Amino acid sequence: MSKTNDRGGARIKQQIIPIVIVAVLFGLSFLTRTGSALRPSYYVVLFVSILNYIVLAVSWNIFSGPSGYISLSTAAFFGLGIYVSALLGEKLPVPLLMIVAGVISFAIAAIIGVITLRLRGVYFTIFTFGLVLLLQYFILWYEVKFNNLRGRTVMAVPYNTVFICLLILAGIVLIAAYYVKRSRFGMALTGIGECEDAAAHIGVNTTMVKVIAFAATSFAIGASGAAKATTMIYIDPPIAFNVMMSFMPVLMVIFGGAGSFLGPIIGAIVFTLLQEQLTTKWPKWYMIIFGVVMIISIVFLPKGLVGSFGEMVGKRKKLLLIAATAVFMVVGFIFTKLLAAAGTNIGGLVFPLLFGIIGFVIFANVLKRGKEAA
Amino acid sequence: MSIMEGTGVSISFGGLKAVSDVKFNVEEGEILGLIGPNGAGKSTFFNLLSGALTMDSGTVYFCGKKISGLKPNQICHLGLGRTFQAAKNFPGMVVYQNVMMGALFGKKGRSAAEAAKITDEVLDFVGLTELKDKNVTDIPLSAQKQLEVARALATRPKLLLLDEVMAGLNPTEVEDAMKLITRIRDSGITVIMIEHVMRAIMTICDRIIVLHHGAKIAEGTPDEISTSRTVIEIYLGES
Structure with a gap:
C-alpha cells in the first residue's frame, strides 16, 4: 500500500521539476522588457552568456557524466554552430540557424561517435580534443586558400531575440536532462559508465546508446553556438573553435557537482x-x-x-x-x-x-x- | 536436442592459438563442465560464445540461429546469459538495481513493472533478498558471485555460462553454489560452467569437456574424464 503511494508521490514529483524549469524560464523571459531591441539591458546580455554555458554544461553532463566518456569536443560543435551562423546568418532567422547547426553537429557527432566511441578512457578524450584543433585548422586552411579571407563577420541579431532562443534551448536541454536521468536510456548510460562489459552482456546496445547520447547532446551544443555567434560580430577559426569552450563546461560540472x-x-x-x-x-x-x-x-x-x-x-x-x-x-x-x-x-x-x-x-x-x- | 552447436571455433592472439578448432555441442537441459589447466583458453572460449571476442574462424549455432559474429547484446537477447570470472558489477548501484539492470535490458520491450517482478523473483531464487538494499561493495565475495548469477538470470536466459562462480568460496559456500546451479538447471536453463573445484564439477555435471592449449583433448561423462589417461597426465594428476 505504502509502496503505491510512494510511486504516486514520485510521479507527481517527476512532473513538478519540469514545470518549475518552465516557470522559471518563462519568468526570465520578461527580462526583455528591461531593454529595447537596440539597447538591450545588461541582464539580458549577462543571461545570454549564462544560458549558453548552462546549455553546454548540462549537455556535456548528459553524456559524459554517467557514461564516463570524457568528451572535449564541445568547442568543435560550438564552433560548427558559429560557422553556420557566419555563412547563413543573412539568409535564415536564428531559430532556423540553430536547427541547421544542430543537425550538422548531430550528423558529424554520429559519424565521429561510430568511429571513436570504441576507444575507451583517455584515448577518447584525446581524440575529441584533436577534433577541435582539426576543424579549426582545416577551416582556417580552407578559408585562406579558397576564399582569401581569415575571418568573417556575423549578421548581428538583437540580443533580446538571441536571449529568447537560448531560453527555449536551455529549457529543452534541462527537461531532457531531467528525464534522461530517470529513463531506461539514462540507466543504460550509467551502466556503461560503471561497467561497460557487464552492460553489453545483459543486453545493452552500448554502441548505439553512446552514439545517440553523444550526437543528441552535440545537437544542442551546435545550436547554442549558432545562437551565440549572432552576438559576436567578427569570428575567425581560433575564436570560433576556442579550446576554452571545451574545458569550461567540464570545469563547471566539476565545480557544481557531477x-x-x-x-x-x-x-x-x-x-x-x-x-x-x-x-x-x-x-x-x-x-x-x-x-x-x-x-x-x-x-x-x-x-x-x-x-x-x-x-x-x-x-x-x-x-x-x-x-x-x-x-x-x-x-x-x-x-x-x-x-x-x-x-x-x-x-x-x-x-x-x-x-x-x-x-x-x-x-x-x-x-x-x-x-x-x- | 542440442541447444548450441559449434564447429572449428578458433581465435589467435598474435602467434598464440588461444582456442583452436573446437567442435562441441550442448544438449538442452544439461550441465556441461569446462575444465583445463590455467591458460587453456576456457574464459576465452566463453568470450567467443558470448560475443565479447570475435572468432577468427568457426561457426556457432544457438537455438538454430548463427550467433558467431553477433554482438554481446544481440546474443544476450537471443537468450544467452553469462557471468564473469572477476565479478563485474555496477558499483554505484545497490544489489537490487544491479539485478534490475539485467531484467530491464535482457529482452526488448520488457516493461518496468515486468522487470521489477523478475528482479524480485530472481533475488528470491538466488537468496539475495535480504541484501537487496546493500551497496555491492559492502557484500561478501560469495554474495557478489551470487549477484553475478542473479544479474544473468534476470535476463531470462535459455543458456547460462558460469565462469568460476565457486573460486574463492569456502566449502559450505561451494555446497550452496552447487545446489543453486542444480536448481537453475531444474528450472529449465541449460548451464555451461568453468570450474576448478573438481568435487563440484564431478558431482553436478552431466558431461565435461577438457581444454588444453586451446584444443579440446577430451569429452565425456565425469566418470570417463576422471579415469582418462590424457586428462590425468595433463590436468588432474595422479592421486
Whole structure:
C-alpha cells in the first residue's frame, strides 16, 4: 500500500521539476522588457552568456557524466554552430540557424561517435580534443586558400531575440536532462559508465546508446553556438573553435557537482558570473584567480558544490552551510563598499562571489569533519 | 536436442592459438563442465560464445540461429546469459538495481513493472533478498558471485555460462553454489560452467569437456574424464 503511494508521490514529483524549469524560464523571459531591441539591458546580455554555458554544461553532463566518456569536443560543435551562423546568418532567422547547426553537429557527432566511441578512457578524450584543433585548422586552411579571407563577420541579431532562443534551448536541454536521468536510456548510460562489459552482456546496445547520447547532446551544443555567434560580430577559426569552450563546461560540472541535476546548472551560473565580473573588473588577474578557484574547489570540494551540500547530514547543517555562505557574501559586499569609500573601486560581484566560495569551502569541510568526529 | 552447436571455433592472439578448432555441442537441459589447466583458453572460449571476442574462424549455432559474429547484446537477447570470472558489477548501484539492470535490458520491450517482478523473483531464487538494499561493495565475495548469477538470470536466459562462480568460496559456500546451479538447471536453463573445484564439477555435471592449449583433448561423462589417461597426465594428476 505504502509502496503505491510512494510511486504516486514520485510521479507527481517527476512532473513538478519540469514545470518549475518552465516557470522559471518563462519568468526570465520578461527580462526583455528591461531593454529595447537596440539597447538591450545588461541582464539580458549577462543571461545570454549564462544560458549558453548552462546549455553546454548540462549537455556535456548528459553524456559524459554517467557514461564516463570524457568528451572535449564541445568547442568543435560550438564552433560548427558559429560557422553556420557566419555563412547563413543573412539568409535564415536564428531559430532556423540553430536547427541547421544542430543537425550538422548531430550528423558529424554520429559519424565521429561510430568511429571513436570504441576507444575507451583517455584515448577518447584525446581524440575529441584533436577534433577541435582539426576543424579549426582545416577551416582556417580552407578559408585562406579558397576564399582569401581569415575571418568573417556575423549578421548581428538583437540580443533580446538571441536571449529568447537560448531560453527555449536551455529549457529543452534541462527537461531532457531531467528525464534522461530517470529513463531506461539514462540507466543504460550509467551502466556503461560503471561497467561497460557487464552492460553489453545483459543486453545493452552500448554502441548505439553512446552514439545517440553523444550526437543528441552535440545537437544542442551546435545550436547554442549558432545562437551565440549572432552576438559576436567578427569570428575567425581560433575564436570560433576556442579550446576554452571545451574545458569550461567540464570545469563547471566539476565545480557544481557531477552526477547531480542541479550541479551543472549552479556551476554554469557561478562560473559565468565569476568570469564576467573578473574579465570586466580585473582583466589582468582573471585567469590567475580563476585557476586558484578551480584548484581550491578540486582539492577541497571533490564532489562539487551540490555534492558537498548533499554530504551534510541533517537539515541543520545544510541551513548552516547556506547561512555561512550568505554571510561571507554579505561580508564581501561590505568589503567592496569599504574599498569604494577608500577610493579603490573594484565594484560588482567579484568579492561577494569569491568570499562566498571561500565561505562555502571552509564550512563544508568543517561541518563534514564534525560529522566524522561524531 | 542440442541447444548450441559449434564447429572449428578458433581465435589467435598474435602467434598464440588461444582456442583452436573446437567442435562441441550442448544438449538442452544439461550441465556441461569446462575444465583445463590455467591458460587453456576456457574464459576465452566463453568470450567467443558470448560475443565479447570475435572468432577468427568457426561457426556457432544457438537455438538454430548463427550467433558467431553477433554482438554481446544481440546474443544476450537471443537468450544467452553469462557471468564473469572477476565479478563485474555496477558499483554505484545497490544489489537490487544491479539485478534490475539485467531484467530491464535482457529482452526488448520488457516493461518496468515486468522487470521489477523478475528482479524480485530472481533475488528470491538466488537468496539475495535480504541484501537487496546493500551497496555491492559492502557484500561478501560469495554474495557478489551470487549477484553475478542473479544479474544473468534476470535476463531470462535459455543458456547460462558460469565462469568460476565457486573460486574463492569456502566449502559450505561451494555446497550452496552447487545446489543453486542444480536448481537453475531444474528450472529449465541449460548451464555451461568453468570450474576448478573438481568435487563440484564431478558431482553436478552431466558431461565435461577438457581444454588444453586451446584444443579440446577430451569429452565425456565425469566418470570417463576422471579415469582418462590424457586428462590425468595433463590436468588432474595422479592421486
